[in-house]
Amino acid sequence: MSVLEVKDLTVNYETKRGPVRAAEGISFSVKKGQSLGLAGESGCGKTTVALSLMRLLPKAGRILKGQINLDGRNLLNLTDREMRQVRWRDMSIVFQGAMNALDPVYKIGDQIIEAIRTHDKEVSKEECRERAAKLLELVGIDPERVDGYPHEFSGGMRQRALIAMALACNPKLVIADEPGTALDVIVQAQVLRLMRDLKEKLDLSMILISHDLSIIAETCERVVIMYAGNIAEYGSTPSVFHEPLHPYTQGLLQAFPDIRGERKRLSSVPGQPPDLLNPPVGCRFNPRCPYVMDVCKKVQPPLIELRPDHYVACHLYPDKM
Ligand code: SF4
Helix, strand or coil, X not given: CEEEEEEEEEEEEEECCEEEEEEEEEEEEEECCCEEEXXXXXXXXHHHHHHHHHCCCCCCEEEEEEEEEECCXXXXXXXXXXHHHHECCCEEEECCCHHHHCCCCCCHHHHHHHHHHHHCCCCCHHHHHHHHHHHHHHCCCCHHHHHCCHHHCCHHHHHHHHHHHHCCCCCCEEEEECCCCCCCHXXXXXXXXXXXXXXXXXXXXXXXXXXXXXXXXXXXXEEEEEECCEEEEEEEHHHHHHCCCCHHHHXXXXXXXXXXXXXXXXXXXXXXXXXXXXXXXCCCCHHHCCCCCHHHHCCCCCCEEEECCEEECCCCCHHHC
């Protein structure tokens, strides 16, 4: 059963130059205990989707249509007050850049306690403190450090503390937005291993956002590949990674080295992502696609299930449309 079901989510940012069409027709689901990766180049709409799920878009962001069903309840129909109850208790987010997400003048433990007490006023301060210490232990930090300040923690520890905060109210779903971006590769690997272990241990559902496909391949069971605000390809990770159908996914995968396979020159996807103030008509990838056809410049391809649990939006597969 799906914990989260997103249907036809469409988000714009209002700017003086006109609306930026940041995400259009986004549909995917996450089952209980499953992890889903959201991948794509910077600016493709990954973080917009994450912030829309939490209803934390910046002021200029507008959700124009769609549904975000969490356990069967459409979050877009909730009042702000109801939504505040959902955040952290049902769904939480680990933001990128741990130093920016933590308040430097409050102790780490107090910040975790605040998250708990905001959602559960019945719990005493002592219980909260105990829970905060246990959460720190769960993410591999000495519980004695509960009274430490963010500047006394290393980058990896701060990221772990943020994960502990995200777990404070036992949410069903955790969104991790580029959780290891600011960390060196060793610490990044430790943080990702931690997320994977916690997912197994707590039977959590997880959405992991990353531009790094190798991280998603290692961590997630399913993957959504986004391009310029649309879903290009979506499905089970082994299927998408071993038999990519969309020319963009194929290009992305060729840009990553294989440490086990033969040595070969890496290629990149030529060109630049489009300006979403005025995206290309039809398939948004058409200016960069080596297989572009006339129809691609006129008609936006729908997302179709070409193989079991493997969806693609591309006119190269017309007989299935
Ligand atoms: Fe390329 Fe056309 Fe497929 Fe878009 S729809 S990826 S332009 S072949």
